Amino acid sequence: MDYPSFAYAPNGELWWKLTRTPGKESAYGDERKIAAYLASTKKVGDLVTTRELREQLAPNPETPNTNEHLQRRLRSLRGERDGWLIASKKDDRSLPPEHYRIDKIGWHPGLGDRPPNRQVVSAKTRALVLTRDGSRCQVCGVGDGEPYPENSDRKAVMTVGHIISQHFGGGNDRGNLRTECALCNEQMRSEGTKPESVEEVWSAVRSLSTPNLRRLNEWLAQGRRTRDALDETYDRIRKLRPDDTARVKQDLAKLLGLGPND
Ligand SMILES: [Zn+2]
Numbered sequence: 001m002d003y004p005s006f007a008y009a010p011n012g013e014l015w016w017k018l019t020r021t022p023g024k025e026s027a028y029g030d031e032r033k034i035a036a037y038l039a040s041t042k043k044v045g046d047l048v049t050t051r052e053l054r055e056q057l058a059p060n061p062e063t064p065n066t067n068e069h070l071q072r073r074l075r076s077l078r079g080e081r082d083g084w085l086i087a088s089k090k091d092d093r094s095l096p097p098e099h100y101r102i103d104k105i106g107w108h109p110g111l112g113d114r115p116p117n118r119q120v121v122s123a124k125t126r127a128l129v130l131t132r133d134g135s136r137c138q139v140c141g142v143g144d145g146e147p148y149p150e151n152s153d154r155k156a157v158m159t160v161g162h163i164i165s166q167h168f169g170g171g172n173d174r175g176n177l178r179t180e181c182a183l184c185n186e187q188m189r190s191e192g193t194k195p196e197s198v199e200e201v202w203s204a205v206r207s208l209s210t211p212n213l214r215r216l217n218e219w220l221a222q223g224r225r226t227r228d229a230l231d232e233t234y235d236r237i238r239k240l241r242p243d244d245t246a247r248v249k250q251d252l253a254k255l256l257g258l259g260p261n262d
Contacts (some may be wrong), residue, residue: 006110007040014040015109015149017058027062031074032109035082039108050074050098067098074100081115082107121172126160133179140227142181156181178225 009015009022016038018028036050050070063069064125077084083106089095107114121129135144135158142148142156161180164170210218219225237248 001041003040004110009035009109016040016056018163019058019061027060029072030060030063030065031077031082032114033057034070035084035106035108036076036110038084038102039105039110042102042105044102044104047095048102049100077106081117091205098230100245116169121177122162125172125174129160129174130158130179130248131176136179136227137181137184138178139180141225141227141231141235146181146238149238154183156183158182159185161185176243188242194218210221 003014007014007220009018011022016033020026021028034053034057034082036098037053041216042048050067052068053074054065054067057065059065070088071088075083075088078086082102084102085104085106087095087101089099090095092101095101136142137158138194139155144156148154148156158179159182160169160177161184162172163176163178163260170176205213205216213224215228237245240248
């Protein structure tokens with residue numbers, strides 16, 4: 001069989017026939033071998049069985065290639081880190097036992113270094129970040145349990161997010177973490193998958209007013225959104241009794257010379 005060039009390790013061997021990590025004593029990982037084997041021999045829609053993997057992969061000197069072991073390794077290729085989509089009988093009942101369907105090809109050794117493992121932020125670090133940020137979303141400014149100004153039916157729930165995403169090598173240290181509400185966290189995640197060009201973003205920066213440029217500069221310097229007198233005043237107004245809020249709203253409109261409906 002002819003394999004694509006990415007099927008071969010730098011020493012000329014097929015990746016999935018390696019028993020040792022090139023240049024090291026340690027066993028070459030089965031997840032890496034499976035990823036290389038599938039990427040080199042399958043296309044989307046193809047099936048693979050654990051039996052086939054056991055026959056094809058070089059035996060692991062440290063772990064026996066049992067069905068359970070291979071199933072676990074296949075499962076851990078799925079998901080954010082490596083990006084594979086592999087369906088099992090649990091996902092598609094028409095699949096026979098021990099058969100897996102490749103729905104999306106993800107990372108494999110021929111592509112270079114494996115993406116870093118996304119570790120979870122410890123409960124202690126999360127609590128420290130939430131306290132530091134006053135349990136307030138550092139992106140949109142909403143506080144924990146507060147209703148969103150634009151949608152009062154939904155109350156904000158806080159989570160801890162990465163300033164530089166793990167995808168770009170950001171760590172789990174407190175300096176790279178900030179409090180985000182669930183809504184902003186979702187947006188950051190989905191935006192993170194298709195980064196914009198720096199030219200597009202820079203042209204948006206150039207169109208900001210000078211006071212906004214100063215605020216933006218401060219946020220970038222601090223690594224998170226800081227709250228200024230305007231944010232604080234807005235929060236204080238929202239915490240007033242509803243009739244008092246209405247009064248401030250009216251007086252402000254008057255101050256600006258606007259009609260009640262402007
Ligand atoms: Zn938010």
